[in-house]
Every structure is written in C-alpha cells, then in structure tokens.
C-alpha cells in the first residue's frame with residue numbers, strides 16, 4: 001500500500017499530540033514521501049490518526065467517522081491519552097482511550113508522541129494493510145452499499 | 157496518412173492521454189514539493205492512489221451518484237476520442253462541458269452541505285472558464301478557417317499568443333490551482349464536489365478529471381505545428397510542460413482569491429485577451445508576429 005490517506009481527529013486531547021501530527025506535514029518530516037496526504041475526510045481516508053482520550057461528547061462523533069470510512073481501514077491511537085487515557089486518569093468525562101470506543105490497530109506511546117514514532121506506526125499499519133484487504137475480501141460484499149447521509153440539507 | 161493509421165493513432169491517443177496526464181500530475185506533485193523544500197511523493201503516486209481507491213469498499217450515498225460519476229467519465233472520454241481522431245473542436249468543447257456538468261449533478265445529489273457548496277462553486281468555475289475556453293477555440297477556428305483539428309497547420313503560438321495566455325488561465329482553474337481552487341478549497345470545503353465520493357467511484361471521477369485535463373492539454377498542443385513529425389512532437393511537449401510549469405509557479409506564489417474575483421477576472425481579462433487577439437488578426441494586421 002503506497003498511498004495511505006489520513007484523517008486526523010482530536011477527541012479531547014491537550015493539542016500536544018495534534019501539533020506533532022501536523023509536524024508530519026512540514027518539510028522536516030514530509031510524509032508525502034510515503035504518499036501520505038491529510039484528506040480531512042473520512043470517506044477518502046484509509047488511516048485514522050486519533051488523539052485524545054475520547055470524551056463522552058466525542059464518542060458518538062468518533063464512532064460515526066469510523067463508520068463512514070470505507071474498508072479496508074486502520075486506526076492509530078496517537079499518544080498516551082489515545083492509548084490509555086493515562087494523562088487524564090480518574091477523570092469522569094472520558095472513555096480511557098480510543099480502544100474502548102472503536103478497534104485500534106496500532107498504539108503510539110508518548111506524551112506527546114514523537115513525529116518519528118507516528119511515522120513508524122503508519123509503516124507498521126501499512127504492513128497490516130494486506131491482512132486487512134484480505135479480511136475485506138471475505139467479510140465485505142462486492143455490491144454497492146448505499147449509506148444515506150443523515151446530515152441536514154443545506155437549504156433548510 | 158491512411159484511414160487505418162489514423163484510427164489506430166486515435167485509439168492509442170485516447171487510451172494513453174489520461175495516463176500521460178496522471179504522470180503529469182505526479183510531476184506536478186513532485187515539483188510542488190520541491191518548490192516547498194520537501195522531497196515529495198514518487199512520480200507514480202497518482203497511479204498508486206488510483207489503484208488503492210479501486211481496491212476499496214464500494215459505498216454510495218445514493219444510487220444516482222454512481223451514474224453521474226460514470227456519465228462524467230463517459231462524456232470526457234468521448235470528448236477525448238473526438239479530439240484524438242482529429243475531429244471538430246466545437247464538438248470536443250461541448251462534450252467536455254457536458255461532462256463537467258455531470259460532476260456538478262453528482263455533487264448536488266448528496267445532501268451534505270459541503271457537497272452542495274462544492275457543486276455551486278464548481279458551477280461558478282464553469283461559468284468563469286467556459287466562455288474564455290470557447291472564445292479561444294473560436295479564435296483558433298477563425299485563424300485556421302476551420303474547426304477540424306486535422307486541418308490545423310499554422311504555428312498558432314505566433315498568431316494567437318494572447319489566446320495562449322488565456323488558455324493558461326483556463327488551465328489554472330481546471331487543474332484546481334491557486335488562486336482559483338475555488339471548488340476544491342481543501343482548507344474549508346475539504347474537497348468540494350468530490351467530498352461524498354469514496355473508493356472506486358472516487359477513482360472514476362479522478363480518471364474522468366484526467367481525461368478532462370487531457371482535452372485542455374490536447375487543445376494546447378494545437379498551438380504548435382511543424383511539417384516535421386519529430387519537431388512537431390517535441391514542440392508540443394515543450395508547450396505542455398511550459399504551461400504546466402507556469403500553473404505550478406502561479407499555484408505556489410498565490411493564495412486563494414474569492415470566487416467573485418475569479419469570475420470578474422476571467423470574464424474581463426480572459427475574454428479581452430482573446431478578443432484583442434482576434435481583432436488584431438482580422439482588422440489591424442496580418443498576425444501579431446508577421
């Protein structure tokens with residue numbers, strides 16, 4: 001897989017990890033070398049880079065974004081928050097990590113996680129891609145799947 | 157040239173032109189990256205993207221989305237066939253224009269506000285470049301006394317330099333480059349009319365876009381003619397690369413302008429450039445360069 005398109009979603013992080021993700025797009029790290037592009041659109045995305053411990057408010061949105069991403073897809077939990085929720089331990093308002101809401105494929109440790117570690121995680125993810133694609137062959141139908149949009153009309 | 161070689165050439169060009177545009181998109185991304193002091197993706201990246209999209213799950217918002225995507229591809233493909241068969245430029249223009257409307261309809265068929273707004277902006281873009289593009293073709297027709305591209309024999313770059321400049325403006329809009337990337341405006345509309353497409357259908361739309369751009373580049377190549385086939389081919393290639401490079405430089409040194417400024421600019425300066433060229437050629441001199 002040479003073209004991982006990315007969706008970055010912040011589920012209530014302190015923005016530390018988000019800054020590190022944005023650093024990936026700068027000339028210093030330039031992840032477009034690997035074909036990675038930030039698409040900001042779940043329908044185009046292959047890899048979800050999630051930061052933050054998933055607050056209760058965000059839970060539903062994260063689930064929706066996950067559902068809107070077509071198979072095969074990968075979820076990478078970026079940072080300690082997204083992995084375990086540790087930095088916000090004992091808070092009443094979050095889910096203690098992305099894994100408790102949607103299935104995660106790769107965890108990136110660190111508070112904040114280093115950009116190099118995120119690149120590593122994406123490469124590990126890409127290696128898993130083949131498995132995912134094969135699983136899709138058996139699990140997902142080859143027919144068109146109609147998923148109506150429930151967003152309000154722009155003229156209403 | 158015999159009829160058979162002509163047909164073979166037409167088929168060959170129709171099949172290879174979109175792929176060549178894909179390669180040009182790769183060059184585009186690489187050069188843009190270099191201009192921004194980055195390494196950039198591999199040259200074949202657009203093809204990797206396309207193949208990946210083809211392998212993804214098939215999802216739609218509604219069934220008509222698929223038909224609009226296929227209609228877009230079909231019309232742009234037909235337009236390219238007519239151009240490759242060295243047919244009538246007006247037919248090429250109208251087929252390609254109808255194709256862009258299918259993209260708009262596809263975007264309108266989804267209820268998402270992003271898609272709706274992208275569709276309306278795409279319509280505005282069509283309003284901005286289509287009259288200029290049409291006039292450029294008319295100016296070629298007046299100069300060559302024919303709209304059939306088989307009959308083209310002059311070096312239009314000498315007689316229609318201002319039309320060529322206007323064509324670069326059209327190219328900037330068609331390639332979705334700054335300052336006129338109004339519809340795809342990735343920072344606010346995500347990707348405009350494409351926002352609700354995914355997987356293989358996004359690939360279809362992308363391929364249709366390559367065909368659409370191939371049509372513009374095809375018309376650009378008509379500006380250079382030479383009785384010697386090798387010299388003609390080289391000249392045409394230099395012209396295409398020069399035009400692409402110019403749009404890239406424009407893309408990298410400008411920020412996005414408002415949609416109103418796009419429409420007023422193309423409809424005033426674009427049309428004025430082509431009109432001045434036509435008037436000069438018809439009434440004031442025997443061609444600018446002669």
Ligand code: SF4
Pocket residue numbers: 013014015016017018051052078079080081082087110111112113
């Ligand atoms: S892991 Fe640390 S830096 Fe990252 S979002 Fe959580 S608190 Fe912020």
